[in-house]
Structure formats: C-alpha cells, structure tokens
Amino acid sequence: MKKRQIYPFSAIVGQSNMRMALLLNAVNPGIGGVLVRGEKGTGKSTAARGLAELLPALDVVGGCPYALAPEEVPTDLWPHEANSVEQRAVQVVDLPLGVTEDRLLGTINLEQAIQQGKRQFEPGLLAQAHRGILYIDEVNLLGDHIVDVLLDAAAMGINIVEREGVSFSHPSRFILVGTMNPEEGDLRPQLLDRFGLAVQVEGPVDVAERTEIVRRRLAFEESPTQFAQRFKKADEQLRQHILDAQRRLPLVTVDERMMRVIAKVCMEFDVDGMRADLVIYKTARTIAAWRAQEKVGAAEIKLAAELALPHRRRKQPFEQAGLDANKLDDVIKQALETTQGGQERESETAGEPQR
Numbered sequence: 001m002k003k004r005q006i007y008p009f010s011a012i013v014g015q016s017n018m019r020m021a022l023l024l025n026a027v028n029p030g031i032g033g034v035l036v037r038g039e040k041g042t043g044k045s046t047a048a049r050g051l052a053e054l055l056p057a058l059d060v061v062g063g064c065p066y067a068l069a070p071e072e073v074p075t076d077l078w079p080h081e082a083n084s085v086e087q088r089a090v091q092v093v094d095l096p097l098g099v100t101e102d103r104l105l106g107t108i109n110l111e112q113a114i115q116q117g118k119r120q121f122e123p124g125l126l127a128q129a130h131r132g133i134l135y136i137d138e139v140n141l142l143g144d145h146i147v148d149v150l151l152d153a154a155a156m157g158i159n160i161v162e163r164e165g166v167s168f169s170h171p172s173r174f175i176l177v178g179t180m181n182p183e184e185g186d187l188r189p190q191l192l193d194r195f196g197l198a199v200q201v202e203g204p205v206d207v208a209e210r211t212e213i214v215r216r217r218l219a220f221e222e223s224p225t226q227f228a229q230r231f232k233k234a235d236e237q238l239r240q241h242i243l244d245a246q247r248r249l250p251l252v253t254v255d256e257r258m259m260r261v262i263a264k265v266c267m268e269f270d271v272d273g274m275r276a277d278l279v280i281y282k283t284a285r286t287i288a289a290w291r292a293q294e295k296v297g298a299a300e301i302k303l304a305a306e307l308a309l310p311h312r313r314r315k316q317p318f319e320q321a322g323l324d325a326n327k328l329d330d331v332i333k334q335a336l337e338t339t340q341g342g343q344e345r346e347s348e349t350a351g352e353p354q355r
Contacts, residue, residue, distance in 0.1 A: 032196025033176030
C-alpha cells in the first residue's frame with residue numbers, strides 16, 4: 001500500500017511559536033508536550049504530522065509491539081528476538097474523542113490470566129505512541145478522567161495497568177500534542193498545567209501571507225510528491241538540526257544567576273507550584289542547544305517563559321490570554337540586576353572570617 005504524502009513541515013507558512021514549540025519537544029520530549037489553542041484551519045494537525053516526518057526512523061527490537069529500542073530491556077511478557085533489530089518510521093497516533101480507558105491504556109485478558117495463569121496484555125494507544133507523537137484534537141472535549149490518566153502516563157514515561165490484582169507496565173514516552181478551541185470550553189487549570197508548553201494560533205491577517213498559504217496548499221493538492229520534493233532539502237536540514245541539538249543538549253549549562261532569574265519570572269507572573277520553573281529550565285536549555293550555545297542566557301529564558309507561562313497564569317475575569325511582553329522584559333532586567341548585585345555581595349563576604 002502506497003504511503004500517503006505528508007505536507008512538509010518546512011513548507012508551513014507563519015505560526016513561528018507553534019513550529020518552535022514542536023521542534024523543541026522533538027529535541028527534548030521531557031519538556032512535556034505542546035498545547036495548541038486557537039481557531040480551526042490554522043495548520044495544527046498539519047504541523048504535528050509534518051514533525052513526525054522530520055524525525056529519523058527508530059531502531060526497534062524485532063517483532064516488539066511496543067516499539068522498544070534495543071537498549072530497553074524486554075521482559076518475558078514480550079516474546080521476540082532480542083537480537084533482531086528493525087527500523088520503523090515515527091508514528092503519529094490519533095486519540096479519538098470517544099476513547100475508552102481500556103483503549104487508551106490497554107487491558108489485561110483476565111480470563112486467560114485466571115484459566116492459564118498467564119498475563120496476556122492487549123496493548124492500547126499509549127503502547128502504539130511509545131517513541132512517537134500522540135495527537136489529540138479538541139483535547140478540551142475529552143473527559144477529565146481520560147485526560148488525567150493520559151497526562152499521568154506522559155509525565156511518568158510509563159503506562160501502568162492494574163485490573164483485579166493483576167498489574168502490567170510498559171514504557172510510554174511520546175511527544176504529546178493537544179489542540180483545542182477555547183470558545184468550546186477550556187481545560188481545568190490543573191490539566192492545563194500538565195502540558196509543558198502552550199501556544200496561541202490565529203489565522204494570518206497579512207494578505208501576502210494568506211496568499212502564499214493558499215498557493216502552497218493548492219500546489220500540494222495538485223502534485224503532493226512534486227511539492228514535497230521542493231522542500232526536501234529544507235526538511236533534511238531541520239532533521240539534522242534536531243539531531244545536532246539532541247547531541248548538544250546534555251552539555252548545556254544553567255548557572256546560578258540564570259536559575260534565580262527563572263525563579264523571579266515565575267514568582268512575578270503569579271504561577272502556582274513549581275512545574276513552571278522546571279519547564280522553563282528544560283525549555284531554556286533546549287533552546288540553547290537549538291541555538292548551538294553552551295550556556296543559557298536571558299534571551300533563552302525569555303522565549304521559554306513566553307511558551308511555558310501563558311496557560312499557567314492566574315487570570316482575572318475578561319483578561320486576555322498571553323504574557324505582557326514589556327512586563328516580561330522588565331522582570332528579567334530587574335532579576336538580572338538583583339542577582340548581579342547579590343552575587344557581588346556574596347563574593348565580597350566569601351573571604352571574611354566568621355564572627
């Protein structure tokens with residue numbers, strides 16, 4: 001069966017924040033996924049599927065239904081040749097709105113477990129999504145319980161299923177991409193907070209940009225293969241950029257001064273808990289790796305905050321979503337000045353004898 005041609009990621013016009021948030025998660029899935037909020041017809045699903053095409057094929061243990069990498073230790077519950085390795089393309093797994101918990105998590109065949117004493121696990125969508133992309137359109141219309149268990153699995157990187165005293169678990173690490181239209185209802189703040197990054201997308205208001213989007217879409221519909229060929233080199237460059245950033249990421253450092261700036265930003269924008277600090281830290285490091293920098297600076301923290309804070313802020317009634325860019329600049333500037341002064345005082349007193 002011939003593979004359906006996917007619209008190239010590099011051919012997407014505009015939506016820079018959405019594209020950047022997706023690319024950062026491709027470099028570092030530990031960021032925690034992306035929530036894309038906005039109107040329909042703005043390229044949300046196109047971007048998610050195009051991202052999957054950018055990612056290199058996976059080395060998978062032969063015959064494994066969970067897409068385990070060779071270095072992931074298989075158990076006796078997954079009968080396959082451990083020495084056999086095959087390559088598989090990164091998958092985009094769609095989560096339907098009417099999904100049940102068993103379909104999402106998988107289920108244990110209790111009848112076989114009781115009669116034969118064997119734990120026969122029937123994999124769910126989380127097993128299919130391992131090392132791939134899990135795409136949820138209209139995530140705000142899913143039941144809260146389904147969203148809860150989904151985000152738990154995403155945060156832990158493992159899916160645990162327990163039924164009638166029988167327990168089974170398997171790795172489940174994936175890039176989570178959720179989309180929603182806020183006009184149809186929002187997610188609870190506790191669930192919003194579980195998405196690493198969030199971006200707002202809107203239809204372009206520039207005539208030239210809208211015209212170029214239509215021109216490219218028509219060209220793709222007329223000849224998908226030929227259109228994809230035009231952007232093949234750009235996609236290959238993005239793919240290599242992702243791989244290079246992944247190699248640089250472990251070497252990126254965040255000094256004490258920048259750690260204090262992150263804390264100050266989160267405090268000034270009135271976010272609950274510590275997840276925002278952690279996400280900004282991870283995102284800023286990933287941005288630095290993307291930019292081929294060895295250290296995180298104020299510019300990386302600013303962009304990370306723009307992606308990680310809007311959906312975590314406590315908003316007043318009728319307040320618009322997003323961050324005040326001028327306030328963010330001022331907070332970072334003041335934090336830098338404060339931390340610089342504090343470091344100078346610490347260095348002056350470091351050599352003083354104890355009184």
